[in-house]
Amino acid sequence: MCQDILYIPDFIQNNARTENPKKIQQELEASAKILDEYLDDFQQARQELLKSKADSIEEIRKFRQEVNARLDEMEQNSIADTEDKFKLLMKEIEDRMSLLQKNQASVTSAKDKLASVKNNVSQEFVNAKKGIKVASDAKVCVEESKAGFRSKNIKIIPDQIILPKLKETNMLLKVAEKDSLLQVKNKKTCNVKTPSDTEVCNISSVCYLEDGSVILCDNINKKLKRLDSSSYTVKEYYDLPCYSWQMCPINKHEVAVSLYMKNEIHLISHSNEMRKTNEIKTDFVCYGLAHADGNLYISDKHTSVYVYSVSGRKLKCISMDLYTSDKHTSVYAYSVPGRKLKCISMKPSKKRELNIMNLAVSEDGSKIYVTCRNNGLIILDNNGQVIRNFNGPEIQSPWGIFQTSSGSLLVASRGYNNVLQFRPRGQFIGKVIKSEARKENCPAVACNQQMTKLIVSTFGDNNIEVYDIV
Incomplete structure (x- = not known):
């Protein structure tokens, strides 16, 4: 029941040929050339995309290494700062302890000298006078130490920028199209x-x-x-x-x-x-x-x-x-x-x-x-x-x-x-x-x-x- 079915040799014999095989061949060749050109472009783009992916991953790892190096440097800087502050505070305590120990030794020596005097009124008089002076100096030393010293400890204060920023950030580097139009x-x-x-x-x-x-x-x-x-x-x-x-x-x-x-x-x-x-x-x-x-x-x-x-x-x-x-x-x-x-x-x-x-x-x-x-x-x-x-x-x-x-x-x-x-x-x-x-x-x-x-x-x-x- 199909209609309009033609036998090609009869159709060609009864109709003038409008197609020019040579012209069509040229058009096909031109189309093939364009397809080859654009296929080459896309193949090149594919290779460039693969390379850019590898380069990007390498760049991310390199950036991570730079971040790690910077964090190591910051860690060493923080430790060095802690050590410096510790040394200052420790020196202050040790200087005050040394002064107190010196006065303590003077008081002990004065006590021993005063107790060792027997039947020598003149020596007892001299040691007593010296003892009064040592006791007075010791009292002044204690009062100055109490007034000028406040117990100090080292406390670490976390940076209020770095950690919150890291919590906000999901990626080390932003990913963008390489050849996107500049704005x-x-x-x-x-x-x-x-x-x-x-x-x-x-x-x-x-x-x-x-x-x-x-x-x-x-x-x-x-x-x-x-x-x-x-x-x-x-x-x-x-x-x-x-x-x-x-x-x-x-x-x-x-x-x-x-x-x-x-x-x-x-x-x-x-x-x-x-x-x-x-x-x-x-x-x-x-x-x-x-x-x-x-x-x-x-x-x-x-x-x-x-x-x-x-x-x-x-x-x-x-x-x-x-x-x-x-x-x-x-x-x-x-x-x-x-x-x-x-x-x-x-x-x-x-x-x-x-x-x-x-x-x-x-x-x-x-x-x-x-x-x-x-x-x-x-x-x-x-x-x-x-x-x-x-x-x-x-x-x-x-x-x-x-x-x-x-x-x-x-x-x-x-x-x-x-x-x-x-x-x-x-x-x-x-x-x-x-x-x-x-x-x-x-x-x-x-x-x-x-x-x-x-x-x-x-x-x-x-x-x-x-x-x-x-």
Whole structure:
């Protein structure tokens, strides 16, 4: 009783074919590619989640060890304080006992001398006089001891903060999603102009130091400016020989800055007074600059990345296969002493040439993050394979890029004057700071290690913006 049952050969013979197997094959291949890409993302996310779980458990145990060590220290401090108070009280008692025993001995001696006198009136008279004096001194000693001494014991008073707080707390550490969107509040605008500045400040790069202070790269005034960690006012500056571009910390005591007008990288110590400790000369115009795994990564403004070992030996030049053109954009990696390690080349698309603005590199050097004015955010591995290219409508003229201590990326989109957040593999999370009225004003971004403060630099108004991260 089934209706509309057709024999396929008859149906094909009586009806024009509308399906194009070649086109369908292409669509299937495109679908397979998308599925592979997203499956790879989820597999990577799974591996990262497993690793983050192991890291989190290790962090909990490490924190517990730190708590135990602190409790041991507090215990020893409490015992030492008890010992100190005990010694003081015990000394007071022993000093008074010693004085009483001395008077007791004097009284006993006087008694014995007075009793031993027989048939010697003169000696009896002398011993009696001495006995009166000893008895009087003993009476005064007893009265002073009674009046000036109060029985004291040691009593332990439990801390009224620690134990109640522990009873309120169920976990040693809070568990949160690693790549959740950062939330900011309480924007503070801080003026960073110095009396010697001849131009309106253009802050092209920002970095936090381990002590919490901040160094700014003022492109137009040719200065590095160190700010106080609490007031964000300029407390010291260093004059550069020419215009600068990007800056990055090298170690606890040094930062590196790219000087594109001189084709040089300068290393600046900030331990005491800021001073140059070394310079690296290149044969290209250097713009983007990052430090990872002991190496410096330096880009020109077009298409290549070079990596150099710390001793100066060139390792390799990495080319990207995503773009096919004769023009290249380069990122060069130099060792801190100035030895070229390798070059990573990124071929631009036929339609638009890459225009590298800034670089960031993962801590282990496995991923290189590039902001390109015309091509958004590009992420590649250290073999030149493009992991992801994000160039969606949310991003326009990206400039500054910063990898947070949690691993996520912050990108300053200058065209929209906002700050975007991405996962380490380039998946877009959201907008940390949304657009405001002014445009073309968000060239650099950075967070402190504790992820409590976020700085966004500005162009053309002598200010930076400091946000609280919540």
